[in-house]
Ligand SMILES: Nc1nc2c(ncn2[C@@H]2O[C@H](COP(=O)(O)OP(=O)(O)O)[C@@H](O)[C@H]2O)c(=O)[nH]1
Ligand SMILES: Nc1nc2c(ncn2[C@@H]2O[C@H](COP(=O)(O)OP(=O)(O)O)[C@@H](O)[C@H]2O)c(=O)[nH]1
Ligand SMILES: [Mn+2]
């Protein structure tokens with residue numbers, strides 16, 4: 001398996017045809033997986049906004065005041081408003097905003113970025129990243145596309161690449177019913193391949209000014225396995241979300 | 252960046268010299284990263300046990316009875332005993348056991364595996380996986396080794412590869428103080444490189460009977476970045492752990 005960044009991509013602007021830009025720069029093969037950072041998908045889709053686009057309501061002002069008091073730094077209530085508008089549920093209000101986005105992904109600040117955003121104050125995640133992945137895929141001679149983001153997680157420090165959208169493949173490789181080296185049924189049943197691809201591509205894309213938002217994964221073999229397309233847990237099957245519903249920051 | 256499995260590894264047994272087995276099969280370069288599945292590290296370190304090695308105390312019997320009642324399947328209290336002995340804190344007792352292992356990793360059943368284990372009922376994680384990584388590294392002509400496991404996570408379905416030990420490198424690439432394409436300070440500051448390497452190598456290693464527990468990552472460039480060696484969060488900085496402390500399964 002090989003990974004390489006698509007070279008020489010310019011600053012992406014609203015309306016840019018990402019697929020055309022990628023296919024002009026790389027000699028792609030049908031079985032390549034193209035991983036694209038959500039940052040540039042959002043830029044191409046016009047998801048850049050100014051804080052002024054989000055006049056703060058009372059809820060956002062309350063949240064920002066609390067976060068400001070906790071951090072000792074003033075927080076712009078319009079940013080909290082943007083997060084609220086992107087979200088269907090607030091999992092944590094303090095000491096930071098953890099929400100479920102409209103498309104099911106759980107992340108801090110609804111994944112809204114303030115870095116690598118030249119034309120505005122805020123870059124929102126794509127509205128429906130799997131549809132974005134499908135549109136990009138239609139413009140490429142490859143079968144599989146993943147839209148990635150970088151985000152943190154419980155239990156472990158730091159951030160890593162995750163998939164927020166995918167097309168042309170299942171989200172997970174399903175080992176259910178398969179057996180291990182000794183004929184016993186497997187403990188691990190569902191391997192989140194799109195997340196592992198996103199993590200791998202993040203090693204090449206980086207987080208900074210590298211200018212490498214698109215990464216080609218070549219010779220990744222899915223193998224003879226079933227697939228599953230569930231990636232985001234519902235609260236019913238997510239005990240951590242249930243626990244967070246009853247929890248209150250008191251620090 | 253390129254990844255490939257170390258070919259033709261046999262069934263690993265207690266006392267096997269994993270480093271020698273890898274270096275005999277691959278022409279390694281100093282800047283390769285060798286990722287090794289904890290399964291085989293554990294086998295080599297004699298971490299295979301029988302259920303009979305863990306006579307259940309009252310706590311384990313209570314836990315197993317509860318889990319049995321929830322699942323409608325009898326649960327062996329000796330398995331719960333093994334999990335307790337591997338753990339320093341129980342984060343969840345039901346509907347499954349989520350614990351912090353002695354070396355700081357949070358996982359279901361303390362990472363104890365029942366698949367790919369021919370000689371006993373249970374395979375425990377290495378006792379100190381970063382020391383295991385260091386020992387393997389000393390026997391290899393490479394600078395960097397990662398010990399991986401597969402585990403699940405909140406918010407997202409499925410499992411993915413994570414690092415549980417590492418040697419010869421920092422756990423994370425620290426982008427703090429660096430700037431984005433527009434000179435703004437970066438939003439993402441600490442990229443968990445060892446987890447991203449583990450996830451990437453898992454795509455190649457698989458979860459089944461592939462017999463490919465060791466994966467070489469070639470031409471991964473760290474770049475000019477600082478590093479951090481914190482991977483496992485303390486409860487003080489982990490709000491999800493705090494929330495779980497006050498939560499009780501009632502399903
Ligand atoms: N060529 C190019 N690279 C970009 C652009 N925006 C971001 N990048 C690069 O894309 C990669 C990922 O950026 P990041 O902000 O971490 O994206 P995210 O993980 O999707 O939030 C980095 O190498 C950035 O330098 C752009 O408009 N053009
Ligand atoms: N050659 C060889 N491969 C093994 C052995 N044990 C497990 N594997 C392989 O190692 C890979 C990872 O196995 P898995 O059970 O998922 O390990 P874990 O992720 O560390 O729990 C799979 O390809 C297994 O077939 C062994 O003793 N010898
Ligand atoms: Mn982002």
Ligand SMILES: [Mn+2]
Nearest residue numbers: 149150206207
């Ligand atoms: Mn990123």
Ligand SMILES: [Mn+2]
Nearest residue numbers: 362364400401
């Ligand atoms: Mn395991």
Ligand SMILES: [Mn+2]
Nearest residue numbers: 400401457458
């Ligand atoms: Mn595994």
